Amino acid sequence: MKARRWIALGIGAFILLFSVITSLSLAMNTYSQANWLAGAYDESIVIQEGDPSGSIALLEVNGTIINTTGDSLFSAEGYNHSNFMDLFYQTMSSPDVEGIIIAVDSPGGGVLESAEIHDAVIEAQENYGKPVYISMGSMAASGGYYLAAPAEQIFAYPQTLTGSIGVIMSSLNITELLDKIGVEETVYKSGPYKDMMSGTRPPTEEEDEILQSIVDEYYDEFVEVIANGRGMDEERVRELGDGRIYTGRQALEAGLIDELGTINDVIAAMQRDLGSNYQVIAIEPKQGLTSMFGLAAEKIFGKAEQKQGLMELTEYNQPRAMYLYDYE
Numbered sequence: 001m002k003a004r005r006w007i008a009l010g011i012g013a014f015i016l017l018f019s020v021i022t023s024l025s026l027a028m029n030t031y032s033q034a035n036w037l038a039g040a041y042d043e044s045i046v047i048q049e050g051d052p053s054g055s056i057a058l059l060e061v062n063g064t065i066i067n068t069t070g071d072s073l074f075s076a077e078g079y080n081h082s083n084f085m086d087l088f089y090q091t092m093s094s095p096d097v098e099g100i101i102i103a104v105d106s107p108g109g110g111v112l113e114s115a116e117i118h119d120a121v122i123e124a125q126e127n128y129g130k131p132v133y134i135s136m137g138s139m140a141a142s143g144g145y146y147l148a149a150p151a152e153q154i155f156a157y158p159q160t161l162t163g164s165i166g167v168i169m170s171s172l173n174i175t176e177l178l179d180k181i182g183v184e185e186t187v188y189k190s191g192p193y194k195d196m197m198s199g200t201r202p203p204t205e206e207e208d209e210i211l212q213s214i215v216d217e218y219y220d221e222f223v224e225v226i227a228n229g230r231g232m233d234e235e236r237v238r239e240l241g242d243g244r245i246y247t248g249r250q251a252l253e254a255g256l257i258d259e260l261g262t263i264n265d266v267i268a269a270m271q272r273d274l275g276s277n278y279q280v281i282a283i284e285p286k287q288g289l290t291s292m293f294g295l296a297a298e299k300i301f302g303k304a305e306q307k308q309g310l311m312e313l314t315e316y317n318q319p320r321a322m323y324l325y326d327y328e
């Protein structure tokens with residue numbers, strides 16, 4: 001009986017290993033073909049022919065703006081903040097690039113990460129003389145709008161969801177649940193506020209004041225960013241910035257964006273403003289072995305499971321202030 005069991009386990013392990021190897025092989029083959037077509041692992045791909053004397057660079061912010069290393073063997077997709085910032089600085093400093101378009105499809109994310117992109121947009125325009133245009137996709141909310149505010153031009157689809165101007169910080173309180181099942185946490189701390197936002201006790205009045213002051217400070221910064229970037233009165237920004245979302249049409253009426261249009265409209269507008277039909281290149285990070293493993297994991301386990309795992313591991317593993325439209 002034991003022999004049969006071991007044989008069955010061996011067959012099962014062989015089938016699993018064969019599936020992994022086959023999926024990885026397919027992913028590596030797809031990866032190799034894609035990079036061969038792109039031109040020997042080049043990071044820039046011409047997506048629209050034009051005047052080769054200069055280029056319009058297209059970058060993407062796609063997903064929740066959170067700083068992750070992307071070093072996991074099973075990370076195949078999603079926004080990688082370090083990669084994006086590296087590419088952005090390479091792009092703005094390139095003498096061949098005349099202008100930069102950032103395609104944003106994001107509900108926002110971390111306060112720091114959003115601010116870093118915002119500052120880079122200003123640097124590209126002021127220090128390098130490269131105009132930055134924003135093309136909003138299905139969503140460019142909260143941090144997704146924060147990073148866009150200082151851009152020279154902001155375009156959105158009529159159906160785009162944007163706005164959600166504000167800050168959110170939250171935690172779960174499971175005190176009553178723990179009481180019901182008879183679990184009690186013992187905490188030893190060096191100061192009265194060391195365990196603020198603990199889920200095993202209700203917050204004190206003093207803690208509420210401390211945390212609200214942080215949220216208020218970040219919100220004031222958000223308001224200032226929009227007022228400076230869009231040339232709006234701060235009072236008007238606060239009226240618009242009550243956390244609500246706007247469609248592209250509503251955002252245009254409110255002065256939060258400049259025009260309605262597709263990515264092709266954004267490209268045409270930048271070419272017109274630059275005075276030349278420059279070629280358009282997509283700037284993408286080089287993919288390494290970890291990305292190939294990620295593609296294999298996606299084939300085996302599916303995108304939904306992979307995304308869920310990344311969300312749990314990287315986005316909500318600790319309480320933090322966010323420029324985020326939390327719609328789920």
